[in-house]
Amino acid sequence: MPQAPAHADLIIQASWIAPVEGPARLLADHAIVISGTRIQDILPAAEASRRWQATETLRLDGHLLMPGLINAHTHAAMNLFRGLADDLPLMTWLEQHIWPAEGKWVSEQFVTDGTRLAAAEMIRSGTTCFADMYFFPDAIARVATEAGLRASLFCPVMDFPTPMGQGPDDYLRLATQAADDWRHDPLITIGFGPHAPYTVSDEPLKRVVMLAEELDAQVMMHVHETAAEVQMATDASGERPLARLARLGLLGPRLIAVHMTQLDDDEIALLQGTGTHVAHCPESNLKLASGFCPIEKLRLGGVNVALGTDGAASNNDLDMIGELRTAALLAKGVAGAADALPADAALAMATLNGARALGLEQQTGSLVPGKQADIIAIDLNRLETRPLFDPIAQVVYAATRDQVTHTWVAGRCLMAGRELLTLNSARILRDTQTWQENLNG
C-alpha cells in the first residue's frame, strides 16, 4: 500500500542544491521540505511530491538553493556613514572621522534607522544571519526582529565614553542586561564585543572572560588589524596583542578574532590549539590598506575562518556574494597559489564556518534536515552566469548579489522575486535621505 503523503508547510524545488555539509557537494533536481522553522527533508524533486503534501510549493528552475550567507562581522548601523570618509588608513579614518561622527550623531534612532538600511541590503544580497558589533544593541535586536533576520549582537566594551555609556562598568552592565532580556529569543544571540586590544585594558577584559563563561556567550574583538597596532603594543609593553589576550584568558572557542592581518606561524598554531575563530574581512582590509590575513595558512592550519564585510563605512557595502569572490581571489594572490581557498572552501567560509564561530552550528550554516530553514535562492539562468559547468564555482567567481531572488530565515520568506516582504524600501530611502541631509548640514 502506498503511504499517504505527510504534511509540510513549504516545498522548494530547484535545479541545484549546495548543502555545504553532508555527503553530497551538489544535488541536482532536488527539493527542500520545510515544516515550521525547520528543514524537514531534502530529496529528489520527483519523490518530494509523492511523499509530501505542502501548503505551498515553489519551483525555481535554473536556481541554486544554498544556506543563507552569514556575515560574521559587521557594524550594521554604520551604513549611514557609507562614503563619509574614504581612502584613509584605519587610525586616521577612526580617530579623525568616524569616532567624531559617532560622538555627534549616534543615538538609538540613528542605530535603528542605520540597521534597517543595512538589514534591507543584507536580505537583498542573501545574508540570513549577521554578527554585529555596535552601540544600542537593543535597537539592533528590535530591527533584526522586524526584518526577520538572525543576529548575534556583540555589545561594545571600551575604556572610554561613547554615546552608549561612560566606561566599562556601564558597558558590561548593559551587555549583561541585554543577554538576559533576549535570552529566549530564537533569532537573537547576545555576546561581548570588546573593541580592540588598544581600546580595552586588562581589568575589563578579565571581566569579559568571566562573564562570557558565566553567560555562555561568544566574544568578538578586532585583533591585529594592522602592523602599526602590533608595533605600538610591542613598543609599549614588549608583548604582541595576541599574546596579551592569551595571557588574559581570552583565546578559546568563545573568541572570534576579527581581521588578523598580522600572524606568524606560532600565532597560527596558538589559534588552532585554543580553538579561537577568525573573522576575515578582506574588502575592509583592502580599502583601509590594513594588510592581508593569511587565509590559506589558517585554513590548512586547522583554524576556523568565517567571513565578514565589516561596516559599510570601510567596505563600502554589505554584499557577502561580492565578499566571497574577493576572499577567494585574494587568498590565491596572498598564498601565491591558484588552488588556495577553492570555491567550496570559500562557500563554507561564508556559511558553515560563520555559524560555527557564532556558536550557531546546530541551528544554521548548512542545509541539513533538522536545522533551521535559513536558505537563499540564486538565479543562475542569466547571461552573466552561462554557460554553467559548476554552480558552486559560478556563485563564488561570477554571480552578483542581484541574482539572489529569495531569502528565507527560519522558514519565513523575507524576500521573494527580489521583493522585500518585511521591510519598506521607500520608507528606508526617505529616512536615509533625512540622515544624509543631517550629516551634510
Ligand SMILES: CSC[C@H]1O[C@@H](n2cnc3c(O)ncnc32)[C@H](O)[C@@H]1O
Ligand atoms: C565597539 S565596536 C564599534 C566601534 O568599532 C568601530 N569600528 C568599525 N570598524 C572598525 C575597524 O575595522 N577597526 C576598528 N574599529 C572599527 C566603530 O566605528 C565603533 O566605534
Ligand SMILES: [Zn+2]
Ligand atoms: Zn569591525
